Amino acid sequence: MKMRTLLPTLLLALPLAACTGHDNDTAKALDDTGSSIGRSVQEATDKARKELATGNFKLNVDGLPVAEITPQGGLLIEGKDVVTTPAQRTQLLEYRHQVEGIASAGMDIGVAGANLGVKAAGEALKGVFSGQTEGIEQRINAEADKLKVQAKGLCDKLPAMMATQQALAASLPAFAPYATMSQSDIDGCDE
Numbered sequence: 001m002k003m004r005t006l007l008p009t010l011l012l013a014l015p016l017a018a019c020t021g022h023d024n025d026t027a028k029a030l031d032d033t034g035s036s037i038g039r040s041v042q043e044a045t046d047k048a049r050k051e052l053a054t055g056n057f058k059l060n061v062d063g064l065p066v067a068e069i070t071p072q073g074g075l076l077i078e079g080k081d082v083v084t085t086p087a088q089r090t091q092l093l094e095y096r097h098q099v100e101g102i103a104s105a106g107m108d109i110g111v112a113g114a115n116l117g118v119k120a121a122g123e124a125l126k127g128v129f130s131g132q133t134e135g136i137e138q139r140i141n142a143e144a145d146k147l148k149v150q151a152k153g154l155c156d157k158l159p160a161m162m163a164t165q166q167a168l169a170a171s172l173p174a175f176a177p178y179a180t181m182s183q184s185d186i187d188g189c190d191e
Contacts, residue, residue: 041114045107052100059178067178069096075175082174091168092175098161102154109150116143155189162186 056068056076065078073089073096075082084092120140162181169179 041111057096088172095164095168105154158186
């Protein structure tokens with residue numbers, strides 16, 4: 001990450017810095033802002049996780065009615081229950097859990113990314129005010145590299161999810177049109 005990429009964030013944070021009179025006050029204000037943003041992001045992801053766990057998982061494919069997988073492993077198409085066997089319900093639940101796991105891990109990465117953005121802006125501003133900008137880019141890049149590893153971990157889960165989706169499509173014809181994941185989705189994941 002180049003320091004120039006932080007410029008828009010820094011410019012947005014300048015009014016906050018202008019409101020404070022001392023470097024310590026600026027640092028505290030930045031920390032408070034970062035904490036507030038972190039709490040807001042965490043609250044939003046907690047709500048989304050709850051909805052994922054307790055709500056129906058919607059499958060939207062252009063030209064087809066909405067399909068849903070219920071938390072109990074049922075399949076609904078246009079709100080109507082599709083008759084399934086116990087084995088098919090088990091497959092639906094397995095697929096649902098894989099999607100939930102990937103979505104949850106993606107939210108974790110999103111929260112970490114938001115926190116990193118706030119941290120980068122704070123470090124850059126502190127560096128500007130203190131005149132000590134040495135090493136900021138390296139520290140932020142090290143944190144960004146950790147996020148890249150986490151994102152790669154998500155990509156590594158996609159082949160298993162696609163295999164489950166394809167097996168489910170083979171065993172439950174009503175689900176087949178909604179099994180749209182392809183190898184190109186996996187291949188393009190970490191680009």
